[in-house]
Amino acid sequence: MSKDFYTQFILPYAGIIIKICRAYTDTEEDFQDYYQEICLQLWKGRDNFKGNSKWSTWVYRVSLNVCLSLLRTDKKVSKNSVELPEVEGSLQPDANPFTNESLQLLYQAIKQLPDLDRAIILLYLEENSYREIAEIMGLSANNIGVKITRIKKKLKELLDGKIY
Template sequence: MDSKQKEFSQLIKGNQGLIIKVSRLYTNSLEDEQDLFQEIVLQLWRSYDSFKGNSKISTWMYRVALNTAITLFRKKTKSPLTSELDEVHFEYEQEQDDEKQAQISLLYKVIKLLPNVERAIVMMYLDDVSYKEIAETLGITEVNARVKMNRLKKTLKELMTQHA
């Protein structure tokens, strides 16, 4: 494995949670989650050389992950080519705490009821991504991101109550 692949591998391992969250929010089964996780990693690898450092690495990763998730499952194509990363294997890991998993599952269930852009806003907000980065990632204004999130908080509270 060359130094570029090692650097990329460390980047993925350090930001695996981000990729898992996107995968979980845009799929409905564990198998699809795992497939999307691998496809996002592949797309990150393919665009790794094009990252110029003009934004935070996490902003770039969110952008690639969200674009991959939205377009892949919109097209319903499930045959990603993985030959470019054959030497590197990334494990998909899940937490095991049952009570915490139940709470997380309910949250994901209600977030999945939201349209794609709103899902992305909530996910990034929960990851403590700044409104500036959310706006940059999604191509909206910072004010718009704040307004949407405030509305989404109310919507999520209602949905959590209805589905609890």
């Protein structure tokens, strides 16, 4: 992976990748593995990006698919690891994603959700429109609206009970 690709196509979207990885991992080590695998898959799949949507949509889709795939197989792909170029402040959006207590509670609640709901609420929290979320998830905008209402209710219940 070239430093130029990382700087131009990954670093500006690191916040997206970090938030998605954070929702699907429990440890810093897993977080780093997921982040690295997403970067690798973005680089490997760059020629498949047709430009029919925004690059950020592609980043969301790849990130979610990688996390769900790693979660399902419970395997870390260490033999296919690639060295990411050293770029100062590469994880700037949230240098240590496991420290803020209230955020930690929110992510703990999000982790209790089914995979599809988890992906939808992450996109919603990123302030994507229902249409954008629908495009990324392959659902209708109306369906997204209904799901978000139900997810918010479930998260409120989990947070009010301080998560179990």
